[in-house]
Structure formats: C-alpha cells, structure tokens
Amino acid sequence: MKKIHPTLRTGLKLLIFSLSMLMLVAGCDDDDSFWDAMIPETDKEETTTQVEGYVFYPAVQPATEANVAQLRVPAGFTINKFAEGVGKPRILVVNSNGNVYTSDREAGVVVMLTDANGDGIAEDKKTVATLKQVHGLTIYNGKMYMVTVNEVYEAAMNADGTLGQPKMLIDDLPDGGQHPNRTIAFGPDKKMYITVGSTCNSCVEPNPELATILRAEEDGSNRKIFAKGLRNTIGFGWHPETSELWGMDHGIDWLGDDEQKEEVNQIKQNAHYGWPFIHGEGKYNPGTRPTGDTTYQQYLQKTTLPSLTYQAHSAPMSMAFYTGSMFPGEYKNDAFVAMRGSWNRSSPVGYRIVRMHFENGKPVRFDDFVTGFIVNNNRAHFGRLVGVAMHKDGSLLFSDDTNGVIYRVAYK
Template identity: 65%
Template sequence: MKMIFKPLAIGFACASMLLGGCQDKEDEKETIPQNEYEPTFTKVTGYVFKPAIVPASDENVNKLNKPQGFTVNKFAEGGGKFRMLAVSSTGVVYATDREAGTLTMFRDINADGKADERQVVATRQNMHGITIYNNTMYMVTAREVLSAAINSNGTLGGLQILMTDLPDAGQHNNRTIAFGPDGLMYISIGSTCNACEESNKENATLVRANPDGTNRKIFAKGLRNMIGFGWHPQTKELWGMDHGIDWLGDEDQKEELNKIAQGADYGWPYIYGEGKFYPQLAPPGDTTYQQYLAKTTLPLLTYEAHSAPLGMIFYTGSTFPPEYQNDAFVAMRGSWNRKQPSGYKIVRLHFENGQPTQFQDFVGSFLVNDNKGQFARITGITVHTDGSLLVADDSNGVIYRIAYSGQ
C-alpha cells in the first residue's frame, strides 16, 4: 500500500523595505501589519498526507457508519471518475467525468436501486457542472456553458453553446451551475490559485446570467472555490460551501458555510475564516486588513479544515424521516493538506427556522486501515426521484445510493 506523508515546515516572515531584514524568531508574537510598511511575522507548519486508494469492496461499503434505518449500496460502478450529478423528472441519472470529458446517463429500469443501463450522451473537454432546468440539460466546462434538450429516452439533443469566455481556470477548474428561484443561471468560478490577486475580476466569484447566457454579471465575490451551493426550499436564501486556503496549518483554513447575498464580498484572499488576516498578501492600495475585514461578509458556520466540500443539495424528497426535510447534505471529498485526514464523508447540515445550526456526520467515513487508505473521494450529490440520495466518487468510479428503509 502506497502512502504519502510529508511534513513541510513553512515560515512567513517578511519585513518592509524600510525596515529591512526578516524576523524569524520562534518566540516572537505573531504580528499582522496595518500597512505594507510594517513587518509581518507568523509561523505555519504544513503536511501532505494522501491516504492510499483501496478497492470499494462490499466489505468496505458495509462498514460505513450511517444512521439507523439507512442503507448504502452501489447504484453504479465499473470505471470513470464521476464528479457532479443530476436527475431528470423521469428518474434518469446523469454524471460528469471531468478527466474523460464525458456526461454519462444511467437508468434503473427495474427500480431495484441499481443502474441497469449506462450510456455516454455528451462529450466535452473538462465537462464538470450540470443542472436540469425546463427539461434542458445545462453543462459547464472550464471555459464554456452549453445546453441540450433532453429526449424522451434520456439522451440529449445537439449541444448549443451559450458561453465560451469564462475566465481561465488555473488551479480550480471545477465550474458548477444551477438555476435559482428567479429563473436565472448561476455559475461558480473558482480562483486560479491558492491565494493571490486575480487579474480577471470574475475569478473567485459567483456570476449570474440569463438562461441563454446573456447579461452575465458578478453576483458575489471573495469566494475561493465554492463548488457546492443551493437555495433553501422554504426561505429561498442562497447558501454555499467555500474551500479554505491551503498551507495555513492543520486547523486552518476551515471550510466556510456562507449565506450568499448579491454584491457581498466574502474576503478571499485577504480575510479568511471567522475574520483572520491572510499573512502573505495585504489588501491593495492603502486599505488595511482591518478596513477590509469591515466590509467582508463572514461565514455563518465553519467545518473542519481541508475537508474539501464538493456537492451540496437540500433534501426535498419524501422518503427520509421528516426531521431531514429541508436540511442540506454536503459531500466532503477529503483532505490532503493536514497530518490527520479530514472529510471523506457525507455530512448533514441541519437547519431550524430556515437557518443553519450545526453540521452532523451522516454517512462515512470512506477511510479504512486506520485512516491510511480510502475507497472513495466523494464529489457530487443529488436527490433521486425515489427519495434516495445519490453520491458520486472520483476515486474508484462508484455512484452510491443512500436510502431509508425505516427498519
């Protein structure tokens, strides 16, 4: 079994040109300057730890922790690195494979909770985010947005190009797409880097456009890589999970749950977490960290650092117990940038009176062998028409089905 475990000690200690030199004494107190003419000092220790891939055997699947009355089975398997999921009104399941550039259709013909048929229905380089709106499939790649009519047998009509000019992807090419209660198209565009000043103002944002791709504008900014987002079924408020900055230590940056409001700035790259200052990059011009913090919208909740939230879906099915209705589920793909792994599980985001109150473990983890191995890095998540949850995996190429039996 191959395992990567590398400790990397990283120190950030930079003085201004006026002061000269760099501070590197471990016993000095961390300092964050008011401006670029004052010294910055902080110390960070980082790790690389990637659990080895092991088979998604029935034995491993059966060991998954889950609430009483729930079952987990393989809806589909047999190759691919599945990312985002969507389900049509007739129960046809679709999954993207970014690496292969494909969109695959799955059908459970005999309704036994397992796919009987699979077929590639579209091909496009870097195919990632998908959503269905008015019986039309919308797809987003690193630079393009496309649409296609859904035929009666689940296949797609010809691809129509709606956009070709999304900004360069860089480090985060995981574009996702959804339609809001307002009937408009929302596209999440990640940053090109871990933490930097972007040259394209659309990077690290959520943009909004008409269904035909016209009138694209920035809706919210300062979002490093918000892959999973959605609207609460009752309040219609928009919520999203943003990925934290890497190389800030095991416990930073925590993953953020944000209420996404039009025109809001969520701080990246200068402000992170519950209002902390990023030590390597000062706000532009004469703006101080404190001034930037004052105009930053902070998260409502945070989750364990480096867990890597991918898909997020609000539960509106009819088969889970009533207390799960209108809660959200988040697929935590799992860490690589901390000593002890985090994520590798599905978590429930509980809401009360339309507001989030806490994260709870739901299904997982997909770690085995004393956390040295993993059999799934879960990505997309959606609600099937039968009320079950479907969760994709881009490690062993499995789509899992989580159902409630009541027993």
C-alpha cells in the same frame, strides 16, 4: 532583607513578563486588538508568521464488498452501490423520469444511468454528451446545461433521456488554474448561476470574474458578478422554504492543520466574502496582504463572514437540499454535503457525507451521515466524494471519482 542577585532579578522579570503575556493571550479572542497588532495594517512594516504544513494523501484501496459493508449510516438507513465502473464521476443530476446523469471531467463526457426496475441499482449506462473538461450539470426547463472551464452549453432532453446536440451559450469564462471545476444552477429568479473558483491558493486575481459566483440570463446573456471573495464555492443551492442562497467555500491551504476552516456562506448579491485577505471568523491571512493603501481592517469591515464553519481541509463539494419523502420528516429542508477529504493535513479529515441542519431557515450544525471511507488506521481510503443529488424516489445518491462508484442511501 537579602538582596536578589542581578541575574536572578532579570530572570524573574522575564518570567513575570512572560506569564503576564500568556495570561493576556489566554484572555483574548482571535479578533481582539492584541492579535490585530501582530499583523501590520500596511506594508511599511514586515509581516511574519510561522505555519506548519503537511501533505498526506492516504493510500487508495478498491471499493470491495468488504469495504462497502463497513460504511456507517444512521439507524434505519441502508447504503449500496447504485453504479460502478463509471469512470471518474463528478457532479450528479436527476431528471423527472429518474434518469441519473454524471459528468466525468477527465474523460470529457456526460453519462446517463438508468434503473428501469427500480431496485436501487442502475442496469444501463450510456454516454449522452462529449465535451472537453465538462463538469457542472443542471436541468432546467427541459434542457440540460453543462459547464466546462470556459464554456456553457445547453442541450435538449429527448424522451428517452438522451441529449440533443449541445449548443454553446458562453465561450469566455475565465481560464482555470488551481480550481477549474465550474458548477451551474438556476435560481428561483430564473437566472443562471455559475461558480468560478480562484486560480490559486491565495493571491490577488487579475480577472475580476475569478473567485466569484456569476449570474446571467437563461441564454447566457447579461453576465454579471453576483458575489465575490469566494475562493472555490462548488456546492451551492437555494433553501426550499426561504429561497435564500447558501454555499460552501473551500478554505485556504498552508495555514496549518486547523486553518482555514471551510465556510458556509449565505450568498447575497454584491457581497464580498473576504478571500484572499480575510478568512473564517474575521481572521487576517498573513500570506496575501492587501494592495496599495487598503488595510486588513478595511477589508474586514466590508467582508461578509460565514454563518457556520466546518473542519479545515475537509474540501466541501456538492450540496443538495433534501425535499423528498423517503427519509424521516426531520431531514426535510436540511442539506447534504460531500466532503471530499484532506491532503494538506497531518491526519485525514473529510471523506464523508455530512448533514447540515437548518433551523428557521439558517444552518446551525453538522452531523455525519455516511462515514467509513477512511480505513487501515487512517492510512488508506476507498472513496473521495464529489457529487450529491436526490433521486426521484427520495433516496440520496453520491459519487466517488476515485473508484468510479455512485452510492445510494435509502431509508427502510
């Protein structure tokens, strides 16, 4: 037998080792011990990872008739502009009379839209409240509740849909930062729920109320942290049959094109959802390490993992359960979510309305519902979507704060 040259022998050993490692990696799940070992459990050892990050904002086009005409909805549905020239509409709510309200955080106003003849197009718009950086809206017990960065207000609703003088209920919510867009709703328990996003992409927050959902009494008193470890949960709501609370949390940026996925969480009292140390299906975030002697594994053990995930960087905004009678029966108790659209990705995702299917009270999958806002071969868009609400007639309304349009989707 011929002897193998030492250099060749060393090369073969390296090749065999590399192939063995490749086979090992291919056979491992993300949560296997092999991957866990790549990130040390304490700061006694260095942490290193390589991530490719992108910034890509598609160019902006106007919401022309030609652009709107090529929007895609499922068979049997139609879409039209319910209102335009509405500034930068964000959150949408509808009262029992069919008046539609939207917040414009940049202008600091709440606008009422009226479709008196019921043709699916608003004929009148009127400013009904002026509050600096107003964003979240909800209607409860005949009153409008509005939340800014630091404050919560209530206002009586007049017979004509206008609002009385806002009364401040809370004035000390945490300061904003990267995520100042508070949202608000009342649950089946008659309590007030307020979302408070993180001030950063990934960090240890100094204020425990940041990256949480808070709960308070109807008058704003007795405020407590309901759930935490939520980076930025703007869209949330209670399933109409089970009364379970569900929300969509924004994933961490700068982890690559396909990380972190957006999360669908069943939000329970006193639960921790992992941010900033644990994300997705139990993955470690190498960008922010646990402080002190707490390890990643200990955080993972106390983290409530998502029930479902969605394409990273899609930026989920408002979420609304469908309880109307206009759409086909299979839509009942499913949820619609506005995916605002990516910026931290090499090619755009989101920019659409999606339907979240629920089976036996649990989310099981997503389907596209309204698409087509990305045009010019993925290089431009004419809508970044924010608010979602069901109109009194059962149609679906959603807002675009890029071109100041509110759209209406109806079933023939």
